[in-house]
Amino acid sequence: MTTTPTKPEPLPPPPAPSTLDTVTGAGTSLLRSLAMPALAFVTALIIGAFIIALSNVDLLPQLFSDPGSTLAAMGREVWTAYRALARGAVGSVYAISETLFATTPLILASLGVAIGFRAGLFNIGAQGQMLVGGMCTAWVGIYANLPGPLHVIVALLAGVVGGMVWGGIPGLLKARTGAHEVITTIMFNFIALYLVQWLLSIPLFQEAGRNNPVSEPLRPSAHLPSLFGSSYRVTIGILIAVAAVFAVRWLLFQSSLGFEFRVLGLNPEAGRYAGMSVGGLMTLALALAGGLAGIAGANQIMGLAPFKATTSLAGSVGFDAITVALLGRSHPVGVLWAALLFGALKAGGREMQGAAQIPLDLVVVLQALIVVFVAAPALVRAIYRMKGVAERPTQLTKGWGA
Amino acid sequence: MALELRGITKRFPGVLANDDVSLAVGSGEVLALLGENGAGKTTLMNILYGLYRPDEGSVVVDDRELDLASSRDAIAAGIGMVHQHFMLVPVFTVAENVILGQEPSGPLGVIKKDAARATVRDISERYRLHVDPDAVIEDLPVGVQQRVEIVKVLNREARYVIFDEPTAVLTPQEVEEFFAIVRGLQADGKGIIFITHKLGEALEVADRVAVMRAGRKVAEVTPGETSEAHLAELMVGRPVELVVPKDTSHPGATVLQVQDLVVRDDRGHRAVNGVTFEVRTGEIVGVAGVQGNGQTELIEAIMGLRPSLAGNVVLDGTDVTDYNPRQLHEARVSHIPEDRQESGLVLGFTVAENMVLNCYYEEPFSRVLVMDWDATNEAAQRLVKQYDVRTPGIEVPVSNLSGGNQQKVIVAREFDRDVRLVIASQPTRGIDVGSIEYIHGQIVAKRDAGAAVLVVSSELDEVTALADRILVLYHGKIAGEFPPDADITEIGLAMLGSGR
Numbered sequence: 043m044t045t046t047p048t049k050p051e052p053l054p055p056p057p058a059p060s061t062l063d064t065v066t067g068a069g070t071s072l073l074r075s076l077a078m079p080a081l082a083f084v085t086a087l088i089i090g091a092f093i094i095a096l097s098n099v100d101l102l103p104q105l106f107s108d109p110g111s112t113l114a115a116m117g118r119e120v121w122t123a124y125r126a127l128a129r130g131a132v133g134s135v136y137a138i139s140e141t142l143f144a145t146t147p148l149i150l151a152s153l154g155v156a157i158g159f160r161a162g163l164f165n166i167g168a169q170g171q172m173l174v175g176g177m178c179t180a181w182v183g184i185y186a187n188l189p190g191p192l193h194v195i196v197a198l199l200a201g202v203v204g205g206m207v208w209g210g211i212p213g214l215l216k217a218r219t220g221a222h223e224v225i226t227t228i229m230f231n232f233i234a235l236y237l238v239q240w241l242l243s244i245p246l247f248q249e250a251g252r253n254n255p256v257s258e259p260l261r262p263s264a265h266l267p268s269l270f271g272s273s274y275r276v277t278i279g280i281l282i283a284v285a286a287v288f289a290v291r292w293l294l295f296q297s298s299l300g301f302e303f304r305v306l307g308l309n310p311e312a313g314r315y316a317g318m319s320v321g322g323l324m325t326l327a328l329a330l331a332g333g334l335a336g337i338a339g340a341n342q343i344m345g346l347a348p349f350k351a352t353t354s355l356a357g358s359v360g361f362d363a364i365t366v367a368l369l370g371r372s373h374p375v376g377v378l379w380a381a382l383l384f385g386a387l388k389a390g391g392r393e394m395q396g397a398a399q400i401p402l403d404l405v406v407v408l409q410a411l412i413v414v415f416v417a418a419p420a421l422v423r424a425i426y427r428m429k430g431v432a433e434r435p436t437q438l439t440k441g442w443g444a
Numbered sequence: 445m446a447l448e449l450r451g452i453t454k455r456f457p458g459v460l461a462n463d464d465v466s467l468a469v470g471s472g473e474v475l476a477l478l479g480e481n482g483a484g485k486t487t488l489m490n491i492l493y494g495l496y497r498p499d500e501g502s503v504v505v506d507d508r509e510l511d512l513a514s515s516r517d518a519i520a521a522g523i524g525m526v527h528q529h530f531m532l533v534p535v536f537t538v539a540e541n542v543i544l545g546q547e548p549s550g551p552l553g554v555i556k557k558d559a560a561r562a563t564v565r566d567i568s569e570r571y572r573l574h575v576d577p578d579a580v581i582e583d584l585p586v587g588v589q590q591r592v593e594i595v596k597v598l599n600r601e602a603r604y605v606i607f608d609e610p611t612a613v614l615t616p617q618e619v620e621e622f623f624a625i626v627r628g629l630q631a632d633g634k635g636i637i638f639i640t641h642k643l644g645e646a647l648e649v650a651d652r653v654a655v656m657r658a659g660r661k662v663a664e665v666t667p668g669e670t671s672e673a674h675l676a677e678l679m680v681g682r683p684v685e686l687v688v689p690k691d692t693s694h695p696g697a698t699v700l701q702v703q704d705l706v707v708r709d710d711r712g713h714r715a716v717n718g719v720t721f722e723v724r725t726g727e728i729v730g731v732a733g734v735q736g737n738g739q740t741e742l743i744e745a746i747m748g749l750r751p752s753l754a755g756n757v758v759l760d761g762t763d764v765t766d767y768n769p770r771q772l773h774e775a776r777v778s779h780i781p782e783d784r785q786e787s788g789l790v791l792g793f794t795v796a797e798n799m800v801l802n803c804y805y806e807e808p809f810s811r812v813l814v815m816d817w818d819a820t821n822e823a824a825q826r827l828v829k830q831y832d833v834r835t836p837g838i839e840v841p842v843s844n845l846s847g848g849n850q851q852k853v854i855v856a857r858e859f860d861r862d863v864r865l866v867i868a869s870q871p872t873r874g875i876d877v878g879s880i881e882y883i884h885g886q887i888v889a890k891r892d893a894g895a896a897v898l899v900v901s902s903e904l905d906e907v908t909a910l911a912d913r914i915l916v917l918y919h920g921k922i923a924g925e926f927p928p929d930a931d932i933t934e935i936g937l938a939m940l941g942s943g944r
Contacts, residue, residue, distance in 0.1 A: 301815060312789060
């Protein structure tokens with residue numbers, strides 16, 4: 043070993059990333075981050091199998107008297123359930139259509155959440171942004187009298203604008219006053235919900251002859267064209283969502299604005315020193331996030347019969363989006379895969395319930411388990427004896443001020 | 445009675461961090477462990493403290509070989525460590541921090557707070573640490589926090605104390621006080637290992653100096669038989685210019701004028717209180733002063749990072765008081781910020797991305813929102829070579845680089861253009877001798893190329909080495925102006941506010 047001064051110095055261990063970065067995947071590349079969700083999925087399926095096996099109250103008492111055939115029966119049960127899950131998700135054109143249908147809004151809303159994570163902002167407000175975006179879409183869809191394709195575009199844009207405003211206000215509040223976006227976006231969800239409830243009860247929106255909050259249907263010119271024909275529910279919304287994936291990837295990694303967002307996410311102070319307008323970027327990042335959620339909201343009215351706005355138009359998509367963005371490690375392509383997985387679980391779960399009498403709730407448990415394992419990478423590493431950064435001894439020389 | 449490391453070898457993937465290193469420190473002895481960043485000092489001490497296991501070799505205390513599986517074992521063996529970054533709970537009191545982890549408690553787990561207080565008071569008096577057991581950590585200056593760490597170590601009855609770069613965070617006065625404490629510990633029979641890369645300190649306080657380079661112990665000397673220049677050569681492996689060579693300055697037109705500037709700090713106090721000075725082309729003006737006398741706020745105000753309450757900043761005849769950092773960048777001002785990790789770099793970004801942090805939006809790096817990564821990578825390749833940044837590649841996260849090389853990334857980014865004004869805050873804080881030599885050379889080169897240079901440093905040696913004119917900042921005011929060859933004592937007095 044030489045001791046000439048030109049020898050590169052041994053590299054110090056990299057500083058431990060913050061918990062938020064670890065969980066959200068901010069700053070990681072796609073390839074590095076795909077292994078973990080995949081293993082998390084497998085682990086969740088295994089645990090799910092135990093749950094299915096043990097949840098059958100008829101089989102359980104026989105486990106000790108006749109373990110062999112009971113275990114075989116349990117195995118059959120698990121097999122039936124997972125086969126139904128797979129069949130419902132990808133087993134036919136109809137299944138694939140259902141999967142893509144469920145995936146579409148998840149992709150869009152999750153992309154918004156992912157942009158927030160990359161910019162260091164925890165956007166919990168996708169739900170409210172979907173609702174407000176959806177209402178703007180409904181307004182344009184009901185009242186504007188435009189030819190087909192143009193009406194679709196304008197209605198989508200209305201959703202974008204509504205979502206951008208609803209996301210941008212918390213951004214502005216944070217930039218100007220430091221109000222934490224977690225709190226403001228949650229509160230904006232509530233404001234959005236009751237705003238929509240009110241809007242749907244005034245004559246401007248409420249369907250004639252109703253006394254519950256449901257809007258008039260959109261004009262047919264504002265409906266999203268279906269993709270596989272009218273007997274399948276999937277629309278061109280999925281194409282818009284996939285296009286958005288690539289647009290966001292370009293934005294984050296090829297544009298100077300994305301560079302600024304990523305600096306903001308990893309070290310806003312360095313951004314300030316480098317001359318970036320930190321407040322403006324925060325506002326813009328949350329506005330863009332809201333815009334994407336707004337399209338998701340628009341999709342839920344324009345692409346789903348009976349084409350009416352309701353207070354539940356966002357379903358649980360706005361919250362699932364946070365999970366999907368985490369699972370996709372805040373990378374647009376990762377979000378695409380994670381949303382597909384969740385969409386498939388949703389579509390397949392219904393089949394599983396129908397064919398194997400396994401409650402749909404198991405799908406929610408599976409989703410939750412996947413996320414738990416993604417959030418606890420050390421656990422998955424330990425299970426699969428992977429080598430990784432977590433094996434380093436905990437860094438003890440980090441001050442509390444850092 | 446001695447603490448020994450015998451033939452320690454430690455490998456990390458691709459790196460031989462320690463190569464057959466043997467050290468010994470007896471009780472009542474101070475051993476300075478000198479070496480550049482990455483020379484293997486910290487690895488060695490982590491082995492001694494039970495955080496790493498050596499691949500070969502052993503740790504021996506009082507002729508008993510130890511098997512250190514964790515720091516708990518090290519503590520039990522009488523080894524204490526004061527880390528460079530303190531491990532204190534900021535909202536707890538001194539006494540609470542000292543007992544943390546081994547709280548003396550009575551029935552029902554009630555903590556005996558009075559006992560804890562008494563312990564702190566005893567230790568504090570015995571070693572003259574002047575620590576108030578009831579003070580809350582976050583209210584204390586850094587120097588006092590360090591003494592709390594020392595109390596912690598002594599409370600655990602350490603007989604051997606390791607200090608990891610203890611003076612890096614201290615003001616010159618605090619360094620003096622710290623040395624007095626070290627001597628007190630020494631007189632009490634403690635064995636002390638003092639890790640540092642500051643040559644003068646090693647010579648001042650140590651009985652013996654061990655020098656490490658590239659994982660090996662290359663020399664062990666006594667202060668009497670060596671000199672700073674000799675130690676530097678041992679550390680780096682070649683002769684080093686400790687004071688950068690430069691010609692006399694030929695100042696030209698005034699570039700920067702600061703007039704009656706008043707700036708508030710975060711607490712609303714006037715940290716800068718009526719400061720006036722100017723910097724001309726072809727000269728380096730050094731601002732000396734004990735940390736916390738308004739240097740940070742002065743630079744932030746000039747750089748548009750902090751609003752000023754009154755006064756003006758004028759650049760080449762234009763009032764730039766209200767300029768933001770971007771406008772100043774475009775007015776050809778370079779800025780090396782005080783804290784490279786906090787504000788100079790994005791640690792999770794690659795070297796290439798950090799190289800364009802200030803100019804990513806300009807051609808050729810981007811055109812109308814679109815980044816040109818080819819141009820960026822090309823520039824980064826060139827800068828890495830030109831500015832001697834030691835990195836495995838430009839796609840490596842900058843956090844993997846040593847402090848000196850991280851600082852070179854910033855210097856490369858800021859200096860690689862024709863600038864009017866260079867503002868360098870603590871340009872070489874905490875980096876190795878070789879990098880200091882290099883960065884000082886670059887700063888002088890910028891001056892010789894016609895830039896006006898303002899250097900702020902709490903290291904008086906650095907200011908006197910670089911500056912053509914020295915300003916001393918004390919309590920937000922200029923307490924004196926000195927030529928570079930002025931008497932150090934006089935400058936030191938001005939720094940304490942008792943000058944002319």
